[in-house]
Amino acid sequence: MMRINESPLMKKQDVVMVPGGANALSCVAPSADKPCVDAGDVRINLHTGLVALHSLFLREHNRIAKFLVDRSPAGPTDEMAFQVTRKIVSAMLQHMAFKELLPLILGKKIYNDPRNGLALKENGFANSYGSDVDATVMVEFAAAAFRLHTLSGNELPLLMDNGTETPFFLHFFNPNMWYKEGVLDKLIAGMARKRAQQFDADFSFVFQNQMYKAMDKPMGFDQLAVNIQRGRDHGLPTYPQMRKLCGLPPINDVSDLQRATSAQNAASLTSVYSHIDDTDFYAGGISEKPVNNEGLCGPTFACVLTEQFRRLKMGDRFFYENDNVLTPEQLTEIRRVSLASIMCLNSPIDKLQARVLEAESPTNPVMSCKDILARSSVRLEPFLQKMM
C-alpha cells in the first residue's frame, strides 16, 4: 500500500510526507487536495505529530533507497533495493528503541540487568533468539502499561514560528493542519525541543477533556477514563493482582498503597474505589513512584514493559543483532544511528541536542547537525555489498 508498485521507493506527497489516502477514521473536512493520509496504520490520522514522525521515516527510507540505487555498480533490482532499505530502517528503529527510549522509561538499573536481556551489545553479534519466546504483544502492555499518555501536553509545539504552539485538539483528524506549509518540519523541530510532561497521575487538560473533540463541540473524551475502561474491556488483572504477578510487595491496605504511590495518590485512589482490591491496573500503575527512583514509570508498569521488550527482542529471529541479519560491518554502522541524526538528515533542522529524547542540558547541549552527524550517522557503503 505504501510502496510505489515494484519500485524501491515509498509513495509520498510533494512536501515529502506520507501519501494521501481514503477518508480513514473520518478526518475532519478532507478535500481532494487535502486528503486523509495512508500509512501502515490508519491511526496515523489521529494527529499531526504522528503524520510528522511517519513522514520523517518515509524520507529516511527514500533517502537510503536512492543512495543504494545510485551507488550500486551492479544496479540492484528494485526489489532488492526496497528490501535492503526496509531492513536498514527496521534495524535502525530497533536500535533507537532499545538504546534511546528504554533506558529512559525503565531506568539504567533495569535496562542493564543481564537477567532482563534488554541491554544491547557494544560489539559483535548477540544471538539472543529463543524459539520458545512468545513475541506477540501482551494485553497488559497494549491496554495499560505502554499507554504513556501522561507524558503529553496540551499543545503541539510548532517550532520556528517563534516557538508558537497550537492546542492539541486542533490537530485531531485534521488534514487542514498537517498540509499547512512547513508544519511537519516545524513539528519535528518542536517535538525534539519541547519537554515532556511529568510522568504521573496528572493528565493534561486536553487528554482528560478534549480527546477526539469535534471543532464545533466544547468537549471530547477523557483518555484516562478510556484507558481504564479499555483495561476492563480486555479483562486485565487489577492493580494489586498485577503487583503480585510481578513479584512486587503486595498491596493489602492503605499504607501499602501509600508506600507504592504517595499519600496524595493513595487518598485519591481510595476515594474512588470502595475496596483496594478493585483498583484498576492502569489507575494504580500510573500512580506509582518512579521505579528505583530513576525510571519514568513505576515498578509495575516497568515489569510489564521489561517483559514485553525482552520478548520482542528474544522472540524475533530477525532482531538486528542476530548473526543472520547483517554483516559485522553493517552492524557497526547501525549501532551509530541516533534519532537526532535521522532528524538532521531528513528535515531542515540545523541544530539539536544529541540525545534528542532527553531535554537540553549542560551534559546534553544543543549542537550543530554537522557535529551530530559526525558522531552518529550511518555510513551506507557497507550495505552496497548486498546489492551486487
Ligand code: HEM
Ligand atoms: C501524543 C499524543 C497521543 C495521543 C493523542 C494518543 C491517543 C491515543 C488514543 C485515542 C488511543 C486509543 C485508545 C483506546 O481507544 O483504547 C491510544 C492508544 C494507545 N496509545 Fe496513545 N496517544 C498519544 C501518545 C502516545 C504515547 C506517547 C504512547 C507511548 C508510547 C502511546 C501509547 C499508546 C498505546 C500503547 C495505545 C494502545 C494501542 C493498541 O492497543 O493498539 N500513545 N492513544
